[in-house]
Amino acid sequence: MSVLLQQENATAAFFGFMGCTSALVFACLGAAYGTAKSGVGISSMGVMKPELVMRSIIPVVMAGVIGIYGLIIAVIIGTKVEPTGYTTFQGFAALGSGLSVGLSGLAAGMAIGIVGDAGVRATAQQPKLFVGMILILIFAEALALYGLIVALILSTK
Numbered sequence: 001m002s003v004l005l006q007q008e009n010a011t012a013a014f015f016g017f018m019g020c021t022s023a024l025v026f027a028c029l030g031a032a033y034g035t036a037k038s039g040v041g042i043s044s045m046g047v048m049k050p051e052l053v054m055r056s057i058i059p060v061v062m063a064g065v066i067g068i069y070g071l072i073i074a075v076i077i078g079t080k081v082e083p084t085g086y087t088t089f090q091g092f093a094a095l096g097s098g099l100s101v102g103l104s105g106l107a108a109g110m111a112i113g114i115v116g117d118a119g120v121r122a123t124a125q126q127p128k129l130f131v132g133m134i135l136i137l138i139f140a141e142a143l144a145l146y147g148l149i150v151a152l153i154l155s156t157k
Contacts, residue, residue, distance in 0.1 A: 015091030016081035019098030026102025027070020030109020034063025037113025045124040059116025066105040069148045073101045097154035104147025111140035
């Protein structure tokens with residue numbers, strides 16, 4: 001009987017740690033892609049209009065916030081995993097929590113990167129597009145925020 005209990009605890013902890021890992025890895029992948037893709041656009045635009053570089057850094061900041069979302073959930077999940085008394089239900093909830101913030105962060109990071117790249121280049125040529133670019137970036141960031149909200153709910157189960 002104790003062997004089965006140890007196996008269940010190990011399985012539950014495995015799913016908990018996979019949720020922790022998924023939250024951080026996928027969210028940081030999205031943040032890295034968004035930062036890199038936006039950075040390419042900023043660099044290209046900076047050659048033409050260097051005075052607009054600091055104004056165009058907004059997509060990079062927004063992409064970085066996605067990584068913070070993943071870090072928050074990873075820390076919450078990681079501190080809850082215990083060697084004993086951690087149930088399979090908690091492990092599955094942690095996995096769902098990590099995947100929800102991680103994959104939504106990956107999707108949002110990709111959207112921010114693509115919009116940020118094209119947006120800063122377009123804004124350099126037509127400054128009236130700046131507000132539109134910011135609105136699109138906000139809606140892309142909202143995707144990651146939705147994942148964070150669901151992850152917080154699941155991680156409290």
